[in-house]
Amino acid sequence: MTADSVLVLNSGSSSMKYQLLQPDSGDVAASGVVERIGQQQGSATHRSPGGTKQWAGPVPDYSAALDVVVQLFAESGSPIADQNLLAVGHRVVHGGSDFGDPVIVDDAVLQRIRQLSVLAPLHNPANAQGIERAARAFPDTPQVAVFDTAFFRTLPAAAASYAIDTAVAAAYQVRRYGFHGTSHEYVSGLAASVLGRPPADLNQIVLHLGNGASVSAIRGGVAVETSMGMTPLEGLVMGTRSGDIDPGALLHLQRAAGLDVAALDELLNRRSGVLGLAGVVDMRDLHARIAAGNPEAELALEVYCHRARKYVGAYLAVLGRLDAVVFTAGVGENDARVRAGILQGLHGLGITVDPDRNHSPAHGPRVISAVGSAVEVLVVPTNEELAIARKAAALVR
Structure with missing residues (x-):
């Protein structure tokens, strides 16, 4: 059977949102969110054609959060192991000056995403943990990082530069990167289609x-x-x-x-x-x-x-x-x-x-x-x- 589904994970500072979908048609097989990761009591909501499932319990880290996701897929009658995954796609907030196009994550890429946490301390550590846990859960499935900053790598220097000492800016990677790039790119393309x-x-x-x-x-x-x-x-x-x-x-x-x-x-x-x-x-x-x-x-x-x-x-x-x-x-x-x-x-x-x-x-x-x-x-x-x-x-x- 041809692999044709993608599991998309968005690991935030205290949550993990997910969606299983067919990229060509856009059909969504299931979606949900695990919330309050790292707090005393967490919760999760899983939506699928069979209905909505709620879950509550401790979610100490992102490994536990993904365990909950796998459990909810199984309880809904569609185990994730049976979903014929082509890839797991991850939203990564900050790609710095390193990453533009999506990239298949290996050890070097994961290490660099962690290093870029200095630019996005609330987001990149969570993104990296989500990727690491997903790679263990789905060892034979490519993990793909898609960067929120990528669409704005085209900013001209006049727009990307802050007017501070250039040596300081270069040493500490101080420049304008932009965010929400995946949304801006998608929406602008769809708007053009609407206008023909x-x-x-x-x-x-x-x-x-x-x-x-x-x-x-x-x-x-x-x-x-x-x-x-x-x-x-x-x-x-x-x-x-x-x-x-x-x-x-x-x-x-x-x-x-x-x-x-x-x-x-x-x-x-x-x-x-x-x-x-x-x-x-x-x-x-x-x-x-x-x-x-x-x-x-x-x-x-x-x-x-x-x-x-x-x-x-x-x-x-x-x-x-x-x-x-x-x-x-x-x-x-x-x-x-x-x-x-x-x-x-x-x-x-x-x-x-x-x-x-x-x-x-x-x-x-x-x-x-x-x-x-x-x-x-x-x-x-x-x-x-x-x-x-x-x-x-x-x-x-």
């Missing part, structure tokens, strides 16, 4: 708006700018992350408030963004607070939309000509108010949203710009798992 035009003919701005958020400028299918930088902290306002902030403000907090590196990291990554401004993370909760007359929530939405709108204008200037603005990820796909707020007042740039199309309950890729809008506006659901599966399959085949 080859990607090489299009200039696009893609807004990936989830708990983490980023925006990219894509010219002819090639990324030329993106909002995230050396880390996923730069750029847009996010659920708990600040996005752009004056570095001098951090020096001030260090001197005046006595905040050390750990405290600043906690503030900027976990206590800022929408949470810092309004006390909630989920946009649905934010809208509820706005409806109740909460001024902090109203300001948070204004700051969120203002920051993104500023990037849209800046990236139009970078591109010189704009054909499409594309929204994706949880907020981008589902929040009509946010989409309208970001593009509000951009009629002079040729961007006009149709209110009825924007508020339509339809799912799937769709155009929401007004008839006659010089720039098309689209909503395109992302599917990073399918993108990873296809990249892994193409490499192994």
Whole structure:
């Protein structure tokens, strides 16, 4: 029997998401998540055609998490050993300057992914542990790493460079790498298909708006700018992350408030963004607070939309000509108010949203710009798992 399925693993800082799918058709056989890895009590949810299974118990590490995944496949009547795996595809957050294309993981690659943890201390260690455990569980199946930073290796030097001492930057790998690349690449390609035009003919701005958020400028299918930088902290306002902030403000907090590196990291990554401004993370909760007359929530939405709108204008200037603005990820796909707020007042740039199309309950890729809008506006659901599966399959085949 020909191997034709790919198991995609996304090992996060305290979770392991997974999906078993057929890369050619996109059919999903099963999916799920193991959560609270390393905590006293973990949990897991497994979805398959036979229904949804829940599991609870201690998950001390990623080895135990994958054991839970294997167990849930067996309990659902479809043991993973019977799934005819072509490859296991892994999302790896940071590839540094080393990795662009997907790569079959060997000992040297795994070691380098671990070394790059200095650039992504919350993510790469978990990614590496997930790969290591999967290699033991499926010793005869290729393990393929797909890097979140890869799509943005095309950034021109003017976009990738920070204006600091070049010797310091080189010694410590300080440059702009960009993230969410798998999503931006997948969505921009699908948007071109929706418009019936080859990607090489299009200039696009893609807004990936989830708990983490980023925006990219894509010219002819090639990324030329993106909002995230050396880390996923730069750029847009996010659920708990600040996005752009004056570095001098951090020096001030260090001197005046006595905040050390750990405290600043906690503030900027976990206590800022929408949470810092309004006390909630989920946009649905934010809208509820706005409806109740909460001024902090109203300001948070204004700051969120203002920051993104500023990037849209800046990236139009970078591109010189704009054909499409594309929204994706949880907020981008589902929040009509946010989409309208970001593009509000951009009629002079040729961007006009149709209110009825924007508020339509339809799912799937769709155009929401007004008839006659010089720039098309689209909503395109992302599917990073399918993108990873296809990249892994193409490499192994």
